Amino acid sequence: MNFPDDSPYRLDFAYRSDRPIEPVFHSHNFYEIYYFHEGVCNYLIGDRIYTLQPGDLILMNGMTLHCAKIDPSVPYVRSLLHFDPGALRPLLAWSQAVNVLQPFQELGNLRLSLGGTDRELVERLLAELSVLAKRTDAVGEGRFRLAVADLLHVVYELWIRRRAVQDRTELPTEKEQTVQRLITFLECHYTEDLHLEALQDHMHVSKFYLSKLFKEVTGVTIFEYLYRRRINQAKIEFVLDPAKTVTDVCFQVGFKHLAHFSRMFKRQQGVTPEQFKRRLASPSNLTAGD
Structure with a gap:
């Protein structure tokens, strides 16, 4: 699901992508939700290295330099949502009391390691987005954007529950x-x-x-x-x-x-x-x- 090429906004989604990549540091001027399904990956964001585990969810504001360093001998599977806040602003305007973009705006970059029902919920939402992203009718496009807004609310709730917990990521080696x-x-x-x-x-x-x-x-x-x-x-x-x-x-x-x-x-x-x-x-x- 993408906006037209002449649109000023970006909203695109890739579900369980497994295409090989080269480790290239890059940045972009839109927000990103990254979900790690499987593989071996060191993810560098700014001055941090994250050794990813299945169930890891990364939020990025995009402008921070980042790069995935993978082991190409095993499948590298991830889901990606790229979006410009303007693409969703009309859908989020009704709920101004909850600024679901706050995790991106305040922290810039964050890893949430999900398990149990949290992981099941996020994976279910990503699978639903995948189905809706394949539709080309107006109803499907509307439901896709609503599903993205729902995912952002879920991510916001996860962040609120864990915001007081300092990330104590242990580098294994x-x-x-x-x-x-x-x-x-x-x-x-x-x-x-x-x-x-x-x-x-x-x-x-x-x-x-x-x-x-x-x-x-x-x-x-x-x-x-x-x-x-x-x-x-x-x-x-x-x-x-x-x-x-x-x-x-x-x-x-x-x-x-x-x-x-x-x-x-x-x-x-x-x-x-x-x-x-x-x-x-x-x-x-x-x-x-x-």
Whole structure:
């Protein structure tokens, strides 16, 4: 179920998708509900690594850099709902006392590990969405949007019940703990002039081992992650303040040379920074991975 290509809003759904993916860090300007059915996956969101288990439900505001690192030798099965809040605003207006978008707006990103009746309920709703998404008639389209609104209310209720519980995710291996510490450091210092020697000194780990470990856990190199993080922040800066020049943003996010910034931006986004800024006047959804 999708909005027409010329619609300013995005609303699409994929049920139990099992297509293979490459581990690519990306971001997008719409909200996402991700449900993990089965597989082996380390999901990186911002400065956090989540080792997923079946029944995990992830809420994302989209603008935070994220990437799924999977084991391709086993099936990777997930359901995805991408939506622009404007696509559902008319359906949610009647219930203004309950802001079901609050988990996305307040936390930005959240993992809920579901079990028992909660897991059964969410999986049933996802299966119902799958059936309705195949319909092309007006009634089916209306019921699909109502079902999405119902799912958002259920997710909101799950969040309310657990909001007081701090996420105490345990990283199962020492390797993942080391990479988590490095990602946290990069998140705090990505605008600085970083090199492997500085990371080695901070982590007290050989730069060669650190590079190997990071690629093993995340699927990308340290500097691929770093450049993705900088480009992601550049996109956010362009959105928040369209008056900022490309040069200003280039240096603000940590690049030392404008040509390098423009080259990396186009490699990751498919357009130059100038073209991206021009498109902000009439936003179009960027392609998202999962």
